[in-house]
Amino acid sequence: MKAKAKVTINDIAKAAGVSTTTVSRYINGKEELMSEQTRNRIKTVIELLDYHPSDIARSLRNQKSNMIGVLIADVSSPFSSAIIIGIERVLVSNGYTPLFLNCSENKQREEQYIRSLIFKKVDGLIVNTTSADNKFLISLACQGFPIVLCDRFVRDYNFNIVTNKDNEMIRSFVMHLKEQGFTRLAFFVQPWSDNSTRYRRRDAFLASVHEIYGYLPENDIYVIDVNDKDCVIAQLKKFLSSLSQDDIPAIIGTNSVSTMCVYKAITKLGLSMPDDIGLCGPDDWDWNNGMNWPEIVHTNITTATIYAKELGERAAKLLLERIAAPDELPSEILLPNPLVIRDSTLRIRNK
Amino acid sequence: MKAKAKVTINDIAKAAGVSTTTVSRYINGKEELMSEQTRNRIKTVIELLDYHPSDIARSLRNQKSNMIGVLIADVSSPFSSAIIIGIERVLVSNGYTPLFLNCSENKQREEQYIRSLIFKKVDGLIVNTTSADNKFLISLACQGFPIVLCDRFVRDYNFNIVTNKDNEMIRSFVMHLKEQGFTRLAFFVQPWSDNSTRYRRRDAFLASVHEIYGYLPENDIYVIDVNDKDCVIAQLKKFLSSLSQDDIPAIIGTNSVSTMCVYKAITKLGLSMPDDIGLCGPDDWDWNNGMNWPEIVHTNITTATIYAKELGERAAKLLLERIAAPDELPSEILLPNPLVIRDSTLRIRNK
């Protein structure tokens, strides 16, 4: 069986006995510019022939693709799924087609993908970037290309960006742990690579502990390889062995994955929370209708909410605004991250 | 700052002192059809001016977009992430652009998205469908439009499809449970909606138990709402109360999510595995470098491997084959699902 012949604007024009111009006007909402008779005739014919304008021809003519490139640092994180859903919702409902591409935390691939997207004449870019050190993105932005960063930032340039209040989030962890009587805090983080979020949260950790506890925990930052259980256990032991007799220790994870790994290590060593050790971290796994991991591992872990879907939505909206008004100053939108306090840090039952 | 003026094939032609035709030939790999001198001149100019052909103009001219629509039933499942990665890898490395769209298990949205993709002139479709009962997809396939199903099937039509050997997988669960001395099996599944996988696995459950145990467990199929813990617990209690004095019960979940929920309910009731009850299910959460859920919940649960990434890769490859050779008969590719036996079903230590 063959595909049915495509019907074009000319077919409509002929069938309706008008010019293509008029049909074009009709399609583009200039219906006021023609008689009611003409309008109705065109309407009828379009429905009859089931005509749909060719996006491709339109793109060529208008030099505008109505496509937005969306670069995701790592789709395999459930966090990314939520962002994707938010972005898609906004873009699609505004007539844009999102082109999602997965960079697998690979900066080269990110750049390569972006180049190909630009050849495809995307109207703008939403970037959950792989790298905070990103001259390529900066040069694009300097050329006036519409870009909005999502979640992760890039150094040395004032981008449009939607992200979390990381500082406040980490500070509220530290404050909470202090209130609960923990005396010694550690920060467990995956290797830095160029992940801006990790840097920022680490810095917030240092600053907050300094402010709230009065010391600088430079030696209490532990880098872990989440694919190597033994490494995590070793780091945990190292932290434990550095404690004084009467220290009450707690750990903050950089993200869900590291927090999870630490949780596994804690369990492995037979420690119990919050008595032997406290644990908390951001909840960037906002997936599957609230069936989130703190509930899955029936041990309740204290988390900070991350509004991943909203992150995506706001980024998409911001990009559309910038496409409409390119000369506005860059916006920085910061979403809050309220704490969800659970057993893993709750030493004092009634507050 | 303004975007730099776009350089077209005509610019190249002028600068190189040849016709656009010749440049076009050069671009399209017909380099043998011209003198070496010409070839070099064109090459130089293209590099100098950093020329890149316009995909849009090409699409218009060739009536071929080099884009593939990819419909994902529910991106928020980590299983989907793995499929997406596989599909992207194959499509991109073959010069195609995937258009990923999330249907949120909504059949209407699936249809609506597909229509818009077709107006966009995508060259083909990979569909992880929301619905086994899908006349729309069938009608498209009948018109000769290139479609490959991924993971989930559609009734009443012989599609190109890549999926799992569900029958064998469920059968191997049942066989294993029999070997381990369990005497009574139940199947816990989310509401059917139109999810073909669930139907198929349920049927396989009925057939396998009938074959291996010699009875038909029609009353041992429990539908659970994974967002309602109490429901899962209630269903679990119902199953337990239906047991005879000396029954040794085990549960098979339809997928990761339902298995997980059952696990939580089992824990909640203070039961222990495998002594009080056995538990196993497919592992369709193949994400994050093997940090899969059976390990996260440190209780080890027996699973069947699902090669999600491969599912995506094979589907993409199959689609490209069908685009190249539309008249081939539909292929059905079935991937195996080896068991990973863990503590949750291991009553007999040495086999």
Added chain:
DNA sequence: TTGTACGCGTTATCAT
């Protein structure tokens, strides 16, 4: 209110 004619960037056809 409606229509003519051209161009967006490419490529296929037919010539030379």
Added chain:
DNA sequence: ATGATAACGCGTACAA
């Protein structure tokens, strides 16, 4: 070995 030309489907300046 190379080129002129038309056409892909649409939108718009200009004309009537």
